[in-house]
Amino acid sequence: MSEESDWTIGRLLTWTSDYLTKQGSTSPRLDAEVLLADACGCERIDLYTAFDRAATETVRVTFREMVRRRAEGTPVAYLVGKREFYSLSFRVTPDVLIPRPETEHLVIETLDLIKTLDGKPIKIVDVGSGSGNVSVAIAKHAPSSQITAVDISKTALEIARKNVETHQVQEQVSLVAGDLLEGFNDEPQFDFVVSNPPYVSEAELTQAACEVKDYEPHIALLGGPQGTEIIARLVQQSTGRLKSGGWLLLEFSPMIATLVADLIDASSAFEDPVTTKDLAGLTRVIKARRR
Numbered sequence: 001m002s003e004e005s006d007w008t009i010g011r012l013l014t015w016t017s018d019y020l021t022k023q024g025s026t027s028p029r030l031d032a033e034v035l036l037a038d039a040c041g042c043e044r045i046d047l048y049t050a051f052d053r054a055a056t057e058t059v060r061v062t063f064r065e066m067v068r069r070r071a072e073g074t075p076v077a078y079l080v081g082k083r084e085f086y087s088l089s090f091r092v093t094p095d096v097l098i099p100r101p102e103t104e105h106l107v108i109e110t111l112d113l114i115k116t117l118d119g120k121p122i123k124i125v126d127v128g129s130g131s132g133n134v135s136v137a138i139a140k141h142a143p144s145s146q147i148t149a150v151d152i153s154k155t156a157l158e159i160a161r162k163n164v165e166t167h168q169v170q171e172q173v174s175l176v177a178g179d180l181l182e183g184f185n186d187e188p189q190f191d192f193v194v195s196n197p198p199y200v201s202e203a204e205l206t207q208a209a210c211e212v213k214d215y216e217p218h219i220a221l222l223g224g225p226q227g228t229e230i231i232a233r234l235v236q237q238s239t240g241r242l243k244s245g246g247w248l249l250l251e252f253s254p255m256i257a258t259l260v261a262d263l264i265d266a267s268s269a270f271e272d273p274v275t276t277k278d279l280a281g282l283t284r285v286i287k288a289r290r291r
Helices: 009-022 028-040 057-072 076-080 101-115 133-141 154-166 202-207 229-241 254-267
Strands: 082-085 088-091 122-127 145-151 173-177 190-195 222-224 242-251 274-277 283-289
Touching: 009 028, 009 057, 028 057, 028 076, 057 076, 076 082, 082 101, 088 133, 088 154, 101 133, 101 190, 101 242, 101 283, 122 133, 133 145, 133 154, 133 173, 145 154, 154 173, 190 229, 202 222, 222 229, 229 242, 229 254, 254 283
Parallel strands: 122 145, 122 190, 145 173, 190 242
Antiparallel strands: 082 088, 242 283, 274 283
């Protein structure tokens, strides 16, 4: 990329989009816009009114380094340190899984159930909270909720703490270090157990894109040899911690949908589970009511 002064915002975007396409990016134009907006210190939409403006040398140098790392496989979210989820911005680092649009369906299903409770105070535990995106999104839209966000990674919890503070939901969301629900008494105490747990199988992980398997934390991805091992533990633990009439909601891979449903059926503690599909038409979330 030349350092000549005629490198305008528009030309940088065009060149970079073409370059990232050749490097195998599945969203080259979006990647280019997000990275350049960050280098410029502006919003993406601001780039559209600045196509003819020459980029400063400082912007070009910063942008060039980000593009180099993106071409190597580093996820855009880690390069800019943030990711949008449920119309909210979340701080992310390589210590946490990058929030994905598919997980918004977990939030939507939870909020829909909360609406049926007519504003009654509810206790929720978000298991494997990562960046805190699910907890914060629920808290922002369900003021009657008290949420305990649990994660085995203390570094992930520090990122979640910053996101909780940024979105000013400290009075609703508490953070706890722990392995699933092991740290909680085996007694009915929650109205909802909500989780986007690790559910990628060992075989799936080896076939995943490099920006996933080489950069995102495996502890947040790998669910065991079959991908259902952690889910099986969580289903078993939930039976003792959920109140009668409470709800278990899980995100999972479409590849293990039948196995997850069978795990819940086998517990006999839940009514028949119901699955919902994401925007791609793939089975993504399951919900089951405690008997």
